[in-house]
Amino acid sequence: MTDLRKTAAIVGVDESDEIGKVPDKSNLQHHAEAAHNALADAGLSLKDVDGLFTAGTSTLQLGEYLGVKPSFVDTTAVGGSSFIIHIAHAIAAIDAGYCDVALVTHGEAGRSMRSRPGGNASDPDPQYQTPYGFIGQPVAYSMAARRYMHMYGEDKTRQGMAEIAVATRKWALKHPKSYMKDEMSFDDYHNSRWISWPFHLLDCCLVTDAGGAFVITSAERAKDTAKKPGYILGAAEGQTHGMISQMPDLTRTNAVNSGPKAMEMAGITHSDIDLAMIYDSFTYTVMATLESLGFCGPGEAADFVANQRTAPGGDFAMNTNGGGLSHTHSGMYGMFLILEAVRQLRGECGDRQIKDHNIALVNGTGGSLSSTGTTVLAVD
Amino acid sequence: MAYNKPIPVPQGESDVYWQNAKKGELWLRYCNSCKEAYFFPTDICRAIPCANPRDTKWIQASGKATLYTFAIVGYETGKAPHPGFEAPYVTAIVELEEGPTMPTNIVMDDPTPEKLQIGMPLEVVFEDITDEIALPKFKPV
Structure with a gap:
């Protein structure tokens, strides 16, 4: 372990203004x-x-x-x-x-x-x-999506959301543990009922029961473990707000910060990434995140994912487990992004295995588009 | 029927907000250093940097706003996510004339995406929900 002796100090201390019995403070x-x-x-x-x-x-x-x-x-x-x-x-x-x-x-x-x-x-x-009635994340995220539509066009945004929903389902069908087992057409997407306009049912992640875990050890010790290690090349995080009504820009997440930081730490650029695992709580989350991570510019996500580019066989491998949208979403789904990234890097994914699998970027989003964590994983 | 939606519990630093709402007035916290109003009300200014975050006061808002964004919860299905709410209803973030944005509802019969245009002018209305609390909501002008 690193010797942290004398590496930091406590430099300020105090109480709140009054302590004891303070009737009017939260x-x-x-x-x-x-x-x-x-x-x-x-x-x-x-x-x-x-x-x-x-x-x-x-x-x-x-x-x-x-x-x-x-x-x-x-x-x-x-x-x-x-x-x-x-x-x-x-x-x-x-x-x-x-x-x-x-x-x-x-x-x-x-x-x-x-x-x-x-x-x-x-x-x-x-x-x-x-x-x-701001209750449940569909309400918060759908308001963010409506703002995005205002800025970049409703039809175009809708098209991007549909592309993501349909492409992600195709991946889910290749994962034996996926909750969703049926094909989804574009018509299925557009005809699904409204949850919180502008969100269809098929813009929203599943609600499932699931658990997951992963183990981290030192790079030194990792050499002696059973499987190919997924080395952590970069990791960064941050948060911008709690309530959706306090979000500084409803179309940009903190991935604008955590993404570049994690990639810089990893010493990679976008073109080095073979797999993007992007938390898809909603279709819109993916659009905002792809842009915030810099895979494309603001307002360009619909073009970026057009023509089923992120589906099996497309040239941008994303959410290859089938995502929170169609694979599983127990609540804090971020766990499953990591599981899939490591399995793809190891080459264990069978029918859904992507061809090049050296570097994966994982981006989790939490709260009401509030927090992000980005990590870059790689195999030797 | 008794009101059975969630009811705000005012705090010391928001008592003025809720007491004035009950009188039909919308009040905001204002920072004398930043020379800006902000929502939600806190005694200490949340802007960073701020020269003197404790130099804040209350100001009355005009009640005028524009629609920043919205959603129609339970559109066409009538399904609400929580007991007490009758869908469809409109959740919104509105931009107040004084600058800050705030969460609210848009009061409107039979809401549709077409009836709600981002940027449309709105004015505050107050819904009495208990003897102590009135919720500021907004309706199209």
Whole structure:
């Protein structure tokens, strides 16, 4: 293990403005006040912060509330010891160059929190979005897609969404464990019922039961394992907002940051990539992500995927397991992107095996187009 | 029938927002350093950088807005994702005259994609849902 002794230090500490019995402040207010105060103690401010650590609440909500867009986040929550554990994570992250200034915050109005039984209705989402029926990701993502349509054309966008749905189904039919077993035509896509206009049913991922896991070890030790190692060449992450209504640009995800970073770390360019595993929570997610990753320019995704280019036999291999759209989607589907990428790199995919399989790019999207993680995997 | 959709729980820093909404007024938090209004209301300005994030105040919004984007939940099927909501209904993000965007509903009978044009002018209306809470919504002008 790298010797991290004296590689980092705690440089600012403080509480929220008042502690004890504070009747009119929410959890998040305590987080924010303490954050500003501790940073001031260090002679720093939020503009310096690129690592965000907390427990018991999402960094999506917390980062949005603070106005910070961190490139490294950690919500490891294991009880009262969490913030001590964050120190170790932060030191490692800083040593690795993932962040320079790690902010660790806590806030809990344990005595005075106003909320209804059964849920923390005091947070921003239940206060400002849920009452309007912003419930479930199809609602959030379909509003983003409608904005994209406004900018780049409704018919063209629809065509791109349909191409992705149909191409992804073709891949799913080649995976024995896929949930969807039937062919999908373009008519099937266009005739499927509306979920949240502009989304058809077939724009939306499945809801399945599934589990997955992967194991990471050192490159040294990996040489002695049973299968061909999928080396991690690059990895980057980040988040931009929590609620869809706070998203800075509904057509661009944080992949604009995590993608180039991961690729630069890996020392590759787009043309080196043999396989793209792109989280397809919705057809639109893929369009926004391809553009954000720089595979094509803004508004060009429909042209990029035209003529079933991403289907089996096409020249851009993408979501070869059949995706969240047609293979499986249990909730946090990102796991399955990794499984397929490694299997393709190893050459284990049988009927759906792609010809060149040296380098794969994986991009996960979380929340309401809120966070991204990009990684580049390769085999020798 | 009793109102059975989710109901906001005001916080100390949003009491003014919800109290004024009950009076039929839309109020925003405003940063004196940034010289910008923002949504949602927080005591501390969320813009980065900001010279003095704690130098903020309340301002009353005009209630005028334009449609930024929308979705029609349960369009043609009438299926809502949560009990209490009657589909179809329109979720929207609107751009307020003062600059910020906010989540809301567009109030409209029988919504269709054709009736909803991005950029269309809107004005705020308030729906009383409890003795304490009125939800700001928007309708076409």
